[in-house]
Amino acid sequence: MTVVLLSSRRCALAALALALTAGALAANATAAGTGERAPAFSLPTATGDSVALSGLAGKVVYVDFWASWCAPCRRSFPWMNELHQRYAGRGLVIVAINVDRSRVDAERFLAQYPAAFGVVYDPAGASPAAYAVPGMPTSYLIDPRGTIVHVEQGFGDDRKAALEARIRALLGDR
């Protein structure tokens, strides 16, 4: 009887260990972080031109991943318009990458919240996968050498001033 009990207990232990290792194996991809090289992308605009990150070398680039269904994006767009107005002349380029599956959804959003800055479309989601975007929206501040200097996950009104200070410091550094 003790042998039967022992073996069934060992069986349960083995099963538990197996289940745990299988769970641990499901590891996550690492996100593009501060200090790393910004993954390259080349994506089309609404007019059919393409915007490539490699073509923006020497500029301070603010890459923003957004979607029509992302609620905080409705507040970030007016702010990014302000940024564009203030700093485009000083070397800031804002690239808003739309990740909607359907272009119609993105256009409906843009009709309500117009963008003065560059908007590109990536319905296949290759660029957010390359950056391993942790949430919507997520923005990446990239210095003139192509290094990510700041990752902003989400968008909050209380973060505007700090972000703008970061951008201003980068523009002044050059």
Added chain:
Amino acid sequence: MPPARAVLPLRRACGAIVGALALAAAGCASFQPPQPWEKGTLARPEMQFDPDPLEARIQQHIYTSKEAATGGYGVGGGGCGCN
């Protein structure tokens, strides 16, 4: 102590269970949940648990007052002291 023959089928059953569990767990590992940028469909109004947010809020307010318990749903009292 039972004879060795009685233990053998149990061993076999254990092996089968472990094998089945390993397969099931591996199935979970290969399943890819939607990435943050792929949640457009999940964000649609018809995909929400509560079809009407206002209705859900009112229901929750009544529920907390009847149960004399608050919290857990992000809906607090209205500040009127009648909660």
